[in-house]
Amino acid sequence: MKAKIILLAIISVIIVSCQSSQKATQLSNNEHNSKLIAVAWYQNSPEMMALYYQGFNLAQERLDDAIASNKQSKPLAVVADIDETLLNNSPFEVNSIKNTNDQTSWHEWSSKAGAKALPGALEFAKYIQSKGAELFYITNRDDNERAATLKNLISEGFPFADDAHLLTKSDLSYSTGSTSSKVGRRAKVSENHEIVLLLGDNLNDFSEAFEDRSQNYGKEAVEKFRDEFGEKFIVLPNPIYGAWEKPLYDYKSGLTEEEKTTLLKSKLRTE
């Protein structure tokens, strides 16, 4: 009888632990779903390629226009963001979706200097050079990523991949308080160059007017600057991450995937 009770107890423990491990597996499968469709689209949709080509084709036309109508004494400059504007870091995101227990940190990824050029990016960078203008890279990568970033740009064949043309997040002397704001670094480039065109996947790459997203996700600023898009501002697509995420998650960090899903659903509208 006693042996029978012990056996039953063992069986129940096994059943409970199987159930809880099944639950854990289900949770970990769901853990990164908020990025899954975005990364799948970014890596596999021809629409993504077409949007990058569209952006760089427009950029080339606008640069031609700027050169044709140039009356500046200062040399002309194009300012571009790096990540998801010129270089594709989506393999890093895949790692974080698939390997929930073995996540590569951003710094580990960027130190490998293995990000590939996005469609049309390299050709446009070379076009800038061929026209006698300059390309400045304004990135929110840290200064301790500077060497690896230059190595990556050089290995992909980008021109202007040197210290003078790379302004990182940690270039604090050019900052205006918020280190992720690019306003001070744009001003630094403007000291000796005329910025004729800006390219980015985040509206903060264009103007400080887009940095405050607290009211209606910052859409009023887009309305205000609507004539600049496709003119001085060339926007490239990034559904994976960006400043647009923070208001969706009520500026909270460290949310679980379930909490994120609840907040995202609460932001959906049916009319």
Ligand SMILES: [Mg+2]
């Ligand atoms: Mg970017």
